[in-house]
Amino acid sequence: MFDIIKEDIKTVFERDPAAKSVIEVILCYPGFHAILLHRLAHVFYRHNLTLIARIISQINRFFTGIEIHPGAKIGKRFFIDHGMGVVIGETAEIGDDVTLYQGVTLGGTGKEKGKRHPTLGSNIVVGAGAKVLGPVTIGDNSKIGAGAVVLKNVPPNSTVVGVPGKAVVREKINFAEADFTKVDLNHHLLPDPVADMMKSLQKKIETLEMRIAFLEKELNSKTG
16 A cells, blocks of 8 residues: 555656645645545445445545546556546546546446446546546547547547547557656647648648649630
């Protein structure tokens, strides 16, 4: 348990440049408090002591503003930055080295039983206000842009933007050289597939205009 706590504290320093000291992290970081209380609640949940687990999760929500169902499975080096308004559902599964920003929802759809919340792979960043809904799978090494609404599976090494979310596969990763313990937090550097399409259409229009002007010039020279 102490090793896990040390790892969680180390994770805060790696991903938040505002962290100044261990005491500050222990006393003032709601994301750190939330994951500690969740790990405790999850132990009770796995032993079918669901009422105690839910009470702990509600205490967690009251003090941190972060709601994590005790049934959610969360991997190592999980980090919630700021955290207010984060909601993680019962059947959500989160891999290692995942970062969530404020206002993120890993929610369910419908009233069916069983798996109804998202599964996030490892080395994933989910931007502020993003919503990932339903039993979808987010592939490893992906980014979800701020405000995106994800309703479909996302392949590995992708960036998702927009409402509904559109996945753009990034360049292939050299797995032999990649360091997956270092999370890429540049979630503001996102592609814009709509803008890219508009630029492509603009180039085609310019080409067509040039072609029409050339044909008109040829026609005028022949008739003149």
